Amino acid sequence: MSKDKSLYPEILFHFCNKDGMFGILKSTFRVSYAREKIIGQERSREIGVPMVSFCDLKLSEVSSHMSKYGHYGIGLTKEWANKNGLNPVLYISQYSPFTDGLIQGLDGIHAHRRKLEQSSDSNELSTDYMNIFNTYRYVKNYEAPLHRKNHEKIEKYRFADEREWRYVPPLNTEGLAPFVPITTIKTEKQKAELNESIRHIGLQFEPEDIRYLVVERDQEIAELINHLELVKERFSWETLERLKSRILTAEQINVDI
Template identity: 55%
Template sequence: MSLYPTTLFHFSDKESLYGILNHNFKVSYAREKIIGPNNFREFAVPMVSFCDLKLSELKYFLTYGKFGIGLTKEWANRNGLSPVMYINRHCELMDNLISGINGIYMHLGFVDNMSQFNSLNKSYQNIMNTYRYIKNYDGELWRDGKLENDNYRFADEREWRFVPNLETEGVRPFVGISNIRTKKQKREFNSKVNHIRLRFTPDDIKYLVVETDKDITDLINHLHNAKSRFDPEIRNRLASRILTIEQIEKDI
């Protein structure tokens, strides 16, 4: 018996779920902060995030929204998703990693722009790419500028990420936090990756999650209106795969 499920979940609000069903996943820049015993780095990475959780575990991790979609790991593998690498913020390894990245910046005179990144030796680019898949095992959880938890265990989410290829034209693989502090700055950067889609077919969907029973009807109506993507046979099949948060919390 495997400890891990065969499904990856992405949670959001109702409007965002409907947008995903209509237009696939949109890539956006997510702010990250990695911390070591004596050092830290803040940056933003273009990505789409998922959690590798069983249905029975979802009730504990609904901080990202109460509307979700679960897709197969076969789909994830075809599209090159990967689990993130969790590193303890209290260990020397994290400090060494941050110091190494800082050293590359200083040694190469690296400034946060695409032309200089593209001029790097391929080996340096590959080293910098690991930076996009690193997360602290635990730490402070911030939402909309507010501290929600001062010792949140990120590893409990078992995050997987889709991150655009390094060679994706016109897309910065990461940006310094000073360039994306405000909502206006974030909108500007997200507009530059708005064309990138993480695509799936209806056959890749294992579950759809909504908040209440009323939302089931709304979702079925939405699938009906998106006729170009969800024909009657597909809609009927997906309707049988809709779960509510109440079911998950009480019965699973």
């Protein structure tokens, strides 16, 4: 009996701009703080979360995603994702009592933890509270307004269509605040300075983990191959030859897939 085909692929994609993709191939993924706002009926909460985001979409589904996040992408195996502790986000409805209850509960836990920090014998309990509060770093509204720089606001954007997975560094990562007040990344300058302070924190991958590379236009394929050859200390000749056959273009995906 044949195994039923899953609705989900065995690949996670990360889309970005051209410079971002070439930088990732040269070194690795860099963790950066993203503004995350959870909206309920009566409550909302917004903080900065350190992460690298991916989408759990098939090639035939990525066209809309590329239009919002960039036409340059890297597709890596789910085996790599599991090995590195990535996790799908939990989508929650703005209109569910669960959402307001979650926000209220997490706010209460965080407030109690701050009080516990004043006690010298509270480390173990404080850690337990942080593990619960960590839930917030993997939660996103099913549907909410989408704000993007230099783009018109989308009032009802269905974030669940992205099927997001996240890499969020462990709570005890040295030199990294597990979350930051939203006031610290309100401006592009603030966000850039904060992200520069955590440039040493990356998400590693090996060239063998890559399944697909995506560029915007056919004319850029040769440029990408040249770039891979320039960083050949990371890419063996065999890997380069394999990846050359796995390069796709956004134009090709939009028209043919």
